[in-house]
Amino acid sequence: MSSATDTSGLRQRAVNGNGKSVAPSEEGKKTDQLLDSHTQYEFGGPWGVLAIMTGFPILMYYLWICLVFYDGQLVGPKSSDDVVPFLGRMWEHIRVDANPNWYAWKVYGGLIIYQLFLAWLVPGYMQEGLPVPSLGYKTLMYKCNALGCIYITWITAAVLHYTGIFRLTSIIDNFGHLMTVAMIVGFSVSFGMYFLTVATGNQIRMSGNFIYDVFMGACLNPRLGPIDLKMWLEVRIPWVLVFFMAVSGACKQYEELGYVTPNMAFMCLATWLYLNACIKGEECIPQTWDMFHEKWGFLVIFWNFAGVPFSYIYSVVYMSTHDPENYRFSTPTYVVLYTTLLTAYYVWDTSMSQKSRFKMYTQGITTYRKTFPQLPWGVVENPKYIQTAHGNKLLVDGWWAYSRKPNYVADWIMSLSWGLCQGLCSPIPYFYSVFFIAVLVHRVGRDFERCAIKYGKDWEKYCSIVPAKFIPGVF
Template sequence: MSQSTLNPRTTSFEFSGVIGALSISIGLPLVCVVLNQLIRPDYYIKGFFSNFDFAQLWNNIKPLNWYLTNCEMWTYYLAWFFGLAVLDVTLPGRNMFGVELRDKTKLPYKINGIAISATMALVVAARWQLTGGQMPELQYLYDHTVDLCIITIIFSFLLSVACYASSFVPLLKKNGSGTRERILALGGNSGNPIYDWFIGRELNPRLGPLDIKMFCELRPGMLLWLLINLSCLHHQYLKTGKINDALLLVNLLQGFYIFDGVLNEEGVLTMMDITTDGFGFMLAFGDLTLVPFTYSLQARYLSVSPIELGRVYFTAILGVMCVGYYIFHSANKQKSEFRQGKLPNLRSIDTDRGTKLLCDGWWAKSQHINYFGDWLISWSWCLTTGFQTPLTYYYVLYFATLLIHRQIRDELKCKHKYGASWVKYETAVPYKIIPYVY
């Protein structure tokens, strides 16, 4: 297989090319820092519109040199990141293969999220016992959340630079095509260093047995999100001697979501992030910064502005989560079983490629009904904060934008892949995500 066949040059650009890549690379990190500054106790959220002070917004932000040279914070974060990497490689789990790559090979993966999560839970429980519930690690995390956010932004930049540079180094062993050429992402081989660094040039950068992309997707950011939420719960308990029901609920809802992802992590192997996208700054920053430091905004807000929901609202919000999860889980399960040939009675459209497009059951409601369920889940998290500030509803808007972007990408791919069959499918299932709306 020739180089041009294995790694064709990228000709279409996302996010308006280099301009969009630079804008996002600068803008989104600033948004993360601003959101985390606005949540501080000394910058009270209820005055968001009436008393907006840009000077106060940047209080407690140190010079860049402080973050680059702070040995204490870098030691903590690097110990967290590489400690999890060691656990990911060494703890037992199921061995699985990913999807077939362009050189006709499949990469091996170890599915051991349950073992890693159990190990972390044991460590937290042991520290709780040894410290008499004081947990200085959680207190440190709560007090330095903004600083750690900036550390992860810098680390994401450095990691994506390292992955971009390594994509030019030939493999030690020949791949399935008989060359030492790395498999590049179809969207990240433009030849422009800024754009390729942002999108991700190599499809599956690896450090020995560790798949860097999948590791970052599931471990450091997701589990740090969980710990930040716990630090908020812990802080409120130490400060007041009690826990408000809203903060407890958001911890339970998001904790369930995280552990459900761990229990079903093999599903990530077929997701677009793993099968199609390269690993560049976009994914590194999204996994390591955006997830832990913006998905935790609800818990952080409730730790400084407690809300008592009461039984009725508590139950109603829990109901929104349950409905969203039911749609998300049952729709994905139905599609998985259909692909395995377990539901031959469901209506589908035959394609010229010999595959079938499901258009029955949940998948008659919309083309991405699972996205709709996932979006409902995001609403349940935000609703725990009431309606005192728009800040905590950032996630609903961000997630809607992300889901629509994914839907558009998937639609373009399917139009090219299925041709006339996709036209028939769109007639049978006209709605994209939300039934009868979009």
Template sequence: MSKLNPVTTHREFSGLPGTIAITFGLAGVILAFGFLINETYCIDGVNIQWDEVWKQVPLSKEDIIELFFDKTTWVAYLIWFSILAVLDIILPGKEMKGITLRDGTQLDYKINGWPMIMLLLTILTSRLAISSDYYLPELAFLYNNHLKLTGTTIAFSFILATLVYIASFIPLRGKNGMGTKERILSINGNTGSPFYDWFIGRELNPRIGYLDIKLFCELRPGLLLWFLINLSCIHHQYHKLGFVSDSLILVNVLQAFYIVDGVQNEEGVLSMIDITTDGFGYMLCFGDLAWLPISYCLQARYLLIKPLNLGITNCLLVNGVMALGFYIFHLANQQKSDFKQGKLDHLNLKLIKTKTGSKLLCDGWWGLSQHINYLGDWFIGWSWCLTTGFETPLTYFYVIYFGSLLFHRQTRDEMKCRAKYGSTWEEYERKVPYKIIPYIY
């Protein structure tokens, strides 16, 4: 057994059956979104006209190939992915070190998300300024090829996950901090089961030279594509109807604010479980590149087909939910960050010292629940869904899915902390008994 890379014994998602179901099931879900909300058919209320949906499903070999491997869509996506990768390397940014890895080394990162998004906005506004009647072919392409784009991102995720899985078996060119050429593998993805490890992610931080593939995919192609897909909905509604509904504008603004805030706080991602613990496999590939941009734009695509006038009062109420969520999410995360950096030592906050030397905060925001930031993030999701009114439960899929995801993250974190801190964690749970929602759960 390698000292650097111990064999994984615990398997999540019920092991191989669960990972197979998730791999093909979630791909089916985002394809179904495309069939349920489009110009040909859009779900109305709680009733689904399955005959109309079924007519759109590709059944022939030729139609399936076109869905997943349309040449034009693939060329466009590869250009998009490649340009962002080059910009990630060449744009200036803040140089940072990641967490200390198991071999004692730290990876170098360049935090340049803000220059990246400013460049994108500059290009878009410049294109609009010189366009005829505010028409941008690239935004029209995104809307008109949404289903093919969905198929392309799914197929690309499969291919990228396979490439990084194969690369995880190739020894490093140089020696690591332990004097070997072993790659650092994920503690969750070294079971020896090819499909499971491919899904969970075998290597912790796959890289191509200076480009960290995992961090790049987390904050670049999918996140910014979501932003552009949302804009394509505004673009299409304006050119089709001659106006843009307040609900579509609102969901664009709320989600754009969330995207920009995420990019602005890019360095905080370096301490997230996705980067520090999870390997980069199909789960993160698909989540970052396909699931995020395709499922998160569901509200905007629905409001394009079904224009809804919310009015000033409802817009303010939805903004209030967003503001509350952001207030909790931002201040809680800021308090934890300041606490870890020793900036709050003068306040004598309640804490528990662990045997490992770390400290568990159980005061302020973090005295309300163990993951109070999750609650704020969930409220933000509610604000997006509320922009669609109450005509169909489909547009509320996000808060149901995200609530389940947060519950799963909390469970994973609890297992890790219980194993790491032992009796100290039991003491912490007595002082902070609620997991996410204060006084409820």
């Protein structure tokens, strides 16, 4: 049962008066040990993850081909006799228009090397992470310097573009080639990290099945000097590329049309908001499930190297290669579109901030980093929470008083707007939102199952106080 003393089961006063979390109880440590071991297969087990590892890259190629070479429409064999010729046409597009040429390796490899170089050298804010059960509840320190690194990257890109050394338009023009290189890197790092981790004896939570363990990962906190590779990859490659894809599309429109459409400007704003949120609130990332529990395997590595930058940005690819008259909207429609994005962004940014600051608060951290823009209601003063028998606290205040996952709802609405910005010209830009809702629902299931085991009756109490998983009164 909850150890809270008031009748509602909520507390607004920190333990020991300073917000410092108490160590997990002995029972809590036993539960953590159970959760930090392999107990069951996810994603359909070995055959399921094998299907994902082979099927998703194929899907990425297929959607890209349809988008670029078939006017954004989904195509297939015209008859049973056309299956082999159809597959031949698909392969020819990959062989010619998506081969991993030297130029793509220079661009993509250069970005990786430059981001590692900056992450190593640029000074940063040091943030303490959450206690890690597999490390005996030791906390790790994270160097948060993405803010400086990304602004340096923007300046560097601007100089290279205007001097003609590297035109930003070449990013969207070489989409297929870059995508193949990204896939190769994703596979190589995934398998390489698995073998390196096992060779050094640092693997945890293993199933014993090779392909499944490559997919889920073997290591939890891989580091290269001062760089936490898992946190580095979460921001420095995927969202930097997503932003530059949008900028590349805008530059191409400007060179060809003499102006940038409101639709493409929307994508530049949307991708900038997302990237800037990640870098200005980087110190919140160590408090997330990704850092605390998720291992660094194909699931995370491939997705960040290739999946995010080359499957979330289809609307930009479409708009950069099609007549703007196809997706021109009325002024009221643009107002609704931009308002929806900004509203969803506000909820997403502040809800993520509230949760992360609360977790810091439970560690006794009450002084927070100030970066631009800090939005109103990003920190809940005197937060209400449930004190669990495990030792952790569950936030039931701010946005988290209305939904167990308000950040997911806002994040998904933003993803939907990334498709809506090109209207109904092509169904392919909606892949992001369709795929994303499936991922979120699956992740919520994993998260809630884990919480039910970890907190027991306290989780039941939490669910009674915050019944909505996503949207209050709906779901």
